[in-house]
Amino acid sequence: MPSTTSLGLIAITVVVFAAGSYLYQRSGKFPVLQPVLIAILAIVIMLLLTGLPYDQYYEGTSALHSLLGPTIVALAVPLFDNLRKARTVLLPLLGSVLLGGLAVTGSALLLGQIFGLDFLMELSLATKSVTAPIALSVAEKIGGSVPLTILSVFTTGILGVIVTPSILRWVNIKDPVVTGFTLGITSHAFGIARSVELGSEAVAFATLGMALMGCGSALLVPTLFRLI
């Protein structure tokens, strides 16, 4: 692919992402209107209209996504900062990520079995509540399908934003710390965006929940799948 085509594709991606960010800000940070979702939708429409094959688009934008790995590594910095600040309640938080994470992933896998989903769908359920970059790394390790993984991760994120806070109120949980942490564990970055409405404390615990759920899943999911 000529480098001008590649640059053009990168420019289009950046522009639709910037437009997505603008819409998100203008909507008063409406959690469902994540810039990344708007950008993906716009590019999907563009590919369908122009007939440009996805593989060519993917190859052309490698300058963007090849930095994803190093950026996951950089996530260690905010996790370190947050854990240090939350060290007084670290033990119960780790306990609830471990047990809650098992409930989140375990219930999905079990339901998948009950409903008789095929193997690739079952694999995508294993990381449905994990933040997309980590979920994709895990999918690569366990031989999962990238489109299905993305679909499960984003669907869970969007649904979580819409239903989780009302469901938690329904079971009489009103503490912003607990709600934020749960949003982070079940709905990753979308959960963080939603917890913004619940205050800075909720955001903090949502961030921690997302990071711990991502790390825990990255360690446990491929290990358990290898044992099976």
Add this chain to the structure above:
Amino acid sequence: MFGFAFFIGMYLLGNYLSIQFSLPIPGSIIGFGLVFVLLTIRRKVDTPLKEAADSMLRYLALMLVPIGVGVVKLIGAVPPGISKLMLVLVIALVLGGIATAKLTQWLLARYLTSSKDFAVISKDVVFHNVSVGAPK
């Protein structure tokens, strides 16, 4: 710039270890773990690392776009059973959310009662927020 090179280096090292010892853990997570251990030993985040991490994480969501567009492959060939997958995602989200919230509430209450330190959560915690949303 040093921080940027450092994170790339640790990612490459993680990838090398993951492949060399055929570990089940992705290379990026091994690199992540190595950096976390180094920070814990050092007990602080040096400025070049902090600056590089902040600027890279600001663009995390943008980097995800080309991969997310991969869902276009599902449009041409919708896999059978996709509606069942959606149903499972909804039920699992409700069950997992309730279980996690109840567990967190119970564990925090137990722990804080035993350590007799109720004010700890609200007073001590001011966090740094990373969001896979818009660059701030």
